[in-house]
Amino acid sequence: MTRIWVTGLGVTAPNGLGTDDYWAATLAGRSGLGRITRFDPARYPAQLAGEVPGFDARRHLPGRLIPQTDHMTRLALVAADWALAEAGLAGGGPYGEYEMGVVTAASSGGFEFGQRELQNLWSKGGRHVSAYQSFAWFYAVNTGQISIRNGMRGPSGVVVADQAGGLDALAQARRQIRRGARVIVSGGVDGSLCPWGWAAQLSTGALSTGDDPATAYLPFDRRAAGYVPGEGGAVLVLEDAESAARRDAPVRYGEVAGYGATFDPPPGSGREPGLRRAIEIALADAGTAAAGIDVVFADAAGLAGPDRAEAAALAAVFGPGGVPVTVPKTMTGRLYSGGAPLDVAAALLALRDGLIPPTVNVVPDPALGLDLVTGVPRPAPLKTALVLARGHGGFNSALVVRAAG
Amino acid sequence: MIGRRVVITGIGVQAPGGDGVKEFWSLLSEGRTATRPISLFDASPFRSRVAAEVDFDAEAHGLTPREIRRMDRATRLAVVAAREAVADSGLDFAGLDPARTGVAVGSAVGCTMGLEEEYRVVSDDGRDWLVDHSYAVPHLYRHFVPSSMAAEVAWQVGAEGPVSVISTGCTSGLDSVGYARELIAEGSADVLVAGATDAPISPITVACFDAIKATTPRNDDAAHASRPFDNTRNGFVLGEGSAMFVLEELESARRRGATVYAELAGFASRCNAFHMTGLRPDGREMAEAIGAALAEARVDPGDLDYVNAHGSGTRQNDRHETAAFKRSLGEHARRVPVSSIKSMIGHSLGAIGSLEIAACALAMRHDVIPPTANLHEPDPECDLDYVPLTARERRTDTVLTVGSGFGGFQSAMVLTRPGARAAA
Numbered sequence: 001m002t003r004i005w006v007t008g009l010g011v012t013a014p015n016g017l018g019t020d021d022y023w024a025a026t027l028a029g030r031s032g033l034g035r036i037t038r039f040d041p042a043r044y045p046a047q048l049a050g051e052v053p054g055f056d057a058r059r060h061l062p063g064r065l066i067p068q069t070d071h072m073t074r075l076a077l078v079a080a081d082w083a084l085a086e087a088g089l090a091g092g093g094p095y096g097e098y099e100m101g102v103v104t105a106a107s108s109g110g111f112e113f114g115q116r117e118l119q120n121l122w123s124k125g126g127r128h129v130s131a132y133q134s135f136a137w138f139y140a141v142n143t144g145q146i147s148i149r150n151g152m153r154g155p156s157g158v159v160v161a162d163q164a165g166g167l168d169a170l171a172q173a174r175r176q177i178r179r180g181a182r183v184i185v186s187g188g189v190d191g192s193l194c195p196w197g198w199a200a201q202l203s204t205g206a207l208s209t210g211d212d213p214a215t216a217y218l219p220f221d222r223r224a225a226g227y228v229p230g231e232g233g234a235v236l237v238l239e240d241a242e243s244a245a246r247r248d249a250p251v252r253y254g255e256v257a258g259y260g261a262t263f264d265p266p267p268g269s270g271r272e273p274g275l276r277r278a279i280e281i282a283l284a285d286a287g288t289a290a291a292g293i294d295v296v297f298a299d300a301a302g303l304a305g306p307d308r309a310e311a312a313a314l315a316a317v318f319g320p321g322g323v324p325v326t327v328p329k330t331m332t333g334r335l336y337s338g339g340a341p342l343d344v345a346a347a348l349l350a351l352r353d354g355l356i357p358p359t360v361n362v363v364p365d366p367a368l369g370l371d372l373v374t375g376v377p378r379p380a381p382l383k384t385a386l387v388l389a390r391g392h393g394g395f396n397s398a399l400v401v402r403a404a405g
Numbered sequence: 406m407i408g409r410r411v412v413i414t415g416i417g418v419q420a421p422g423g424d425g426v427k428e429f430w431s432l433l434s435e436g437r438t439a440t441r442p443i444s445l446f447d448a449s450p451f452r453s454r455v456a457a458e459v460d461f462d463a464e465a466h467g468l469t470p471r472e473i474r475r476m477d478r479a480t481r482l483a484v485v486a487a488r489e490a491v492a493d494s495g496l497d498f499a500g501l502d503p504a505r506t507g508v509a510v511g512s513a514v515g516c517t518m519g520l521e522e523e524y525r526v527v528s529d530d531g532r533d534w535l536v537d538h539s540y541a542v543p544h545l546y547r548h549f550v551p552s553s554m555a556a557e558v559a560w561q562v563g564a565e566g567p568v569s570v571i572s573t574g575c576t577s578g579l580d581s582v583g584y585a586r587e588l589i590a591e592g593s594a595d596v597l598v599a600g601a602t603d604a605p606i607s608p609i610t611v612a613c614f615d616a617i618k619a620t621t622p623r624n625d626d627a628a629h630a631s632r633p634f635d636n637t638r639n640g641f642v643l644g645e646g647s648a649m650f651v652l653e654e655l656e657s658a659r660r661r662g663a664t665v666y667a668e669l670a671g672f673a674s675r676c677n678a679f680h681m682t683g684l685r686p687d688g689r690e691m692a693e694a695i696g697a698a699l700a701e702a703r704v705d706p707g708d709l710d711y712v713n714a715h716g717s718g719t720r721q722n723d724r725h726e727t728a729a730f731k732r733s734l735g736e737h738a739r740r741v742p743v744s745s746i747k748s749m750i751g752h753s754l755g756a757i758g759s760l761e762i763a764a765c766a767l768a769m770r771h772d773v774i775p776p777t778a779n780l781h782e783p784d785p786e787c788d789l790d791y792v793p794l795t796a797r798e799r800r801t802d803t804v805l806t807v808g809s810g811f812g813g814f815q816s817a818m819v820l821t822r823p824g825a826r827a828a829a
Contacts, residue, residue: 043535068681098675098693106572107550109515115534118524118609122531126451126612133613135681135811138514139551139572144812147676153690156676156814157580160515160570161552168569175587192549199527199538200549261593262504263568266560274565277504336550392546393556395568 002178005244005404006253008087008237009345010079012189014050014230014332018082022342023349026357027377031331033213033228038112038193046207048216049193050230050333068132069145070110072231076142076189077149079235083185084150087237088250092151095182095243101154102147103173104235105165105188105337106139112194113137146185146235154181162391163299164261166233166340167399171259173238182243187341191231201229204392206303214361217334219300219327220307220372221362227302233338234345252404253348257384258286264394275299275396276313279386282398283317288384290318293400295356295373295380297343297387300327302334310388311368320369323386324378327359340389344401347385351403354382411586412823413666414658415494415651416763417486417600421457421644421750425489429760430767433775434796438749440642441627445606453620455627456606457644457751461485472557475544477516479756480554482647483602487558490598494651495663503565507594508558510649511571511581511601513755513810515551518607523548558598558649566594575715575810576674577601578648578758579818583672585652595657600649601759611643617682619719631752632779633716633745634723634787641717644751648759655823666766667804671702671819682811684721688729691807691815695733702819704803706734709741711774711799713761713806714791716745717752720784722809727787729807729815742799744792748778758808758816765804765820772801 009019014032016022025032032050041047057066057074060081069077080102084090092100114137120128135141140158147156155176159168166188173186192201201207208226210216217228238256239249260281262274283290296318299310314325328346329339350356355377364372387399418425422432422439432439440457448454459482463473466485473481491498498506523545527536547553552570559568567588571581578601585599614620621640623630632638658665675697677690699706712734715726730738746764753760768774773796780793802822809815 040535044538097678101676107552111549115524117613118521119528119531119534121609121612122525122528124531126608126615129609129612129616131616133609134617134619135574138574138811140513140574140577140810140812140814141681143573144676144681144814147678147813148680151678153676153678153693155674156573157584157674158572160550160572161555161568162550165552165569168567172584175591179587195534195536196524196528197549199536199541200545202538203541203543203545203549261567261569263508263556263559263565265503265565266563391552392550393553394559395552395556 003241004174004177004238004256005241006236006348007239007244007249007251008083010083010235011345012052012075012079012232013342014052014232017052017054026328026331027355029358029360031213031360033333039195044198045209046202047211048213048228052232068136070113070136072189072191073110073141073145075232077145079189080146080185083235083237086251094247097151097153099154099182100152101156101176101181102143102152102185103157103169104142105159105169107162107190107336108192109139110137110141111192111197115194115196161395163336163339164389164391164395164397165337167389167397168261170256170399174256177238177240182240184238185235186238187233187235188337189233190336190338193231217302217330218362219302220364220368220370222365224302224304224307228333230333230335233335234341236341254351254404255402257402258282258400260285261397273309275310276316278396278398279313279317282400286400292384293323293386294382295385296323296325297347298325298327299388299390300329311370315369321371324356324373325370326356326373328357330360330362340387343387344399347387347401351382351385355379408590410655410668411589411652412655412658412668413650413766414653414663415490416766417489417649418763419459419461419482419486420646420760421459432749433746433764434773436776436778436795438628438778440630440751446608451611452615452622453611454624455630455642457642458606459646475547476557477519477548479512479516479602479604480557482604483510483554483649484557484561486647486649487561487598490649490651491562496651498562501596503563505566505595506564507566507588507597508555508564508568509571509581509585509597509599510555510558511577511755511759512551512554512603513574513577514603514605516548517610518604519548521607521609562598573814574812575754576758576808576814576816577755579808579816580674582759582762586669586672589652589654595654597652598649599652601756602647603754603756604645605754606643606645629779631718631748633718633748633777634783634791635780636782636784638718640719642751644753646753646756646760648763665823667769667820668823670821671698673697674814674816677813677815679813684725686724686728688725688732691729691809692732694815694817698817698819704819706737708803709805710801711768711804712741712743713765714743714745715807715809716747718747723784724786727789730789738789742774742792742797743789744775744777746775761806765806769801769804769822772798774799774801
């Protein structure tokens with residue numbers, strides 16, 4: 001079976017713009033959570049988010065792209081530029097235009113752009129709606145814009161499965177390479193930090209209403225009371241391993257080795273959720289036993305019930321405390337379709353450095369039986385990592401990455 | 406590289422002009438049109454005021470008040486179509502292993518109608534930028550992230566395997582079925598309920614297409630407003646609807662004696678990397694997708710009995726697509742019948758790709774090729790056999806259907822009748 005390497009990363013995260021800044025902040029335990037600045041949150045019960053700091057789109061992108069893109073698409077385009085540059089594929093490299101494609105995850109599209117145009121329509125009339133509305137907010141926008149900017153004409157796609165979609169996109173990218181593409185730019189960059197998006201996120205009751213960034217998002221902690229959302233994510237370059245070796249790709253972060261996706265039984269069924277099964281499928285796909293997993297990047301909903309369910313799934317597969325678990329997203333918030341790709345980036349960097357990044361602020365609930373890595377990075381010989389993601393409604397995905405051997 | 410062979414064994418449709426598969430096929434095979442003045446909202450302020458609407462009664466289809474409340478119109482259409490597909494397949498879903506059953510729903514604009522209704526309330530018709538969330542429905546998040554559509558279908562059919570929404574603009578309905586096919590082919594699932602849905606006939610969608618003059622302003626002749634390949638065409642007609650399928654592996658379908666509509670023999674997608682809404686006139690990326698889909702299906706262009714065109718009825722699309730057919734099918738492009746059902750049911754964005762797959766499967770079932778309605782005066786640049794006005798009886802074993810959309814996506818799918826030709 002074709003092996004797939006990750007040969008480039010582009011990160012736009014609330015605690016660091018660019019892979020190096022993100023990783024340095026993450027190892028240092030520096031959080032990017034804070035009071036929202038993109039709009040005045042005073043009237044809302046939740047007021048904290050993870051905003052990407054210091055991002056000036058005009059410094060990175062041609063001016064003509066600015067009026068036609070939402071903030072999250074600008075972040076995605078820049079992340080893709082960085083990932084391709086690191087992979088040495090900024091100009092396309094040795095590959096044909098149909099051998100390179102783009103598969104991203106989306107959750108809510110360019111929602112801030114959409115709010116502005118809805119306001120134009122309803123307060124001023126249809127003639128005031130932007131000519132760009134037809135494509136700036138829809139779910140396919142990041143894939144389309146990345147493909148255009150980089151001349152990639154190969155198989156492409158967009159997956160939506162709430163927060164789990166970020167892993168599903170990487171799996172679809174792997175599938176496209178197995179079917180003949182050489183390079184797929186994949187991952188997810190997301191964010192709906194506008195009042196209209198905020199109203200939608202508030203509707204689940206799962207947002208943290210805490211006002212202290214250090215205690216607002218505490219997954220696997222007895223004080224867990226919701227999550228803090230954020231913006232950003234990661235773009236990864238996935239490449240056919242043989243082709244990457246042939247062109248002597250400058251960086252090999254690791255291999256996308258296994259994947260599994262399941263959906264929960266209907267609400268109220270009382271049956272076990274599907275996360276354990278997703279993990280087992282991913283491990284089998286990667287050809288590894290549970291003992292072969294060196295670290296788990298948890299989904300970490302930040303709510304008592306879902307946290308317990310995730311801990312139970314991990315205990316069922318790995319035994320109580322059987323594997324180190326970490327949640328670097330305690331420093332970024334949950335980034336919707338961008339969250340899991342960012343965790344995959346963190347997992348690959350952890351494999352590279354032999355360091356498990358910490359979970360910050362959390363005092364693990366001993367009843368959950370997790371070996372949660374807290375406070376400071378934990379050095380460990382790392383070869384294989386498991387990343388988990390769950391989406392609203394019952395989506396479960398699991399992805400295994402392995403150090404490039 | 407594709408493993409197990411995947412076939413359609415059940416079809417469900419909610420489309421303009423009729424309820425269910427039977428009425429859908431009557432409309433298409435009789436060449437009637439379902440385009441009309443917009444009735445879903447007051448369209449008088451807009452440039453384009455025609456659409457192809459579904460006369461849809463969710464309650465009559467058995468949806469409960471709570472289901473209706475929490476689902477967007479597009480989701481309701483998909484759930485009803487999925488139920489029809491499941492019943493049509495004759496497959497005992499209660500007896501399936503839920504872990505081996507999946508769902509893939511394509512949609513270009515998700516729950517846009519429900520979102521706009523909620524936006525109007527929380528913003529007080531755009532008066533407040535800082536919207537008042539306390540006026541929002543409790544299920545607003547389900548509109549916010551349209552993977553809720555796939556979740557609802559999964560609950561309906563009892564799927565606990567891979568479940569996803571595929572959202573690649575106007576090729577979503579081809580790409581979701583292509584995705585589902587890959588899941589079965591690679592062994593990640595045995596049965597998929599897959600298809601697409603969209604319900605975009607609302608002010609924001611009409612306004613955004615007005616802004617780029619993509620939709621037709623032929624408001625005085627709504628029944629004949631969608632005119633693909635005709636010299637007088639001046640934009641597409643917005644539509645809505647859903648088509649869902651039961652897909653399974655060929656051998657297991659045969660073992661249980663299922664009715665097999667068609668095999669999904671080849672699929673490919675490409676991007677034009679050119680423009681978010683524009684198309685290059687040479688059609689080369691669509692031609693590339695067609696070539697790849699034919700190669701995967703091991704079908705020669707000359708074997709095609711029918712081509713279901715994207716045929717949206719914009720000058721740009723019709724010429725782009727005609728060029729793509731000539732480039733990919735060679736001389737056979739001039740011989741094979743090509744038609745656009747958008748002439749009858751409009752362009753339902755992400756849903757249309759699945760509705761067109763349904764039309765292709767039914768064309769194979771009945772050996773009848775649906776026509777291109779309203780085609781009286783072909784554009785001289787569009788010089789293929791577009792099956793004008795009336796359906797044509799013809800043995801139809803091998804079919805190509807294509808889609809093209811915003812974002813630059815170009816997709817192609819090849820359907821074959823299992824056993825109709827020597828196995829590849």
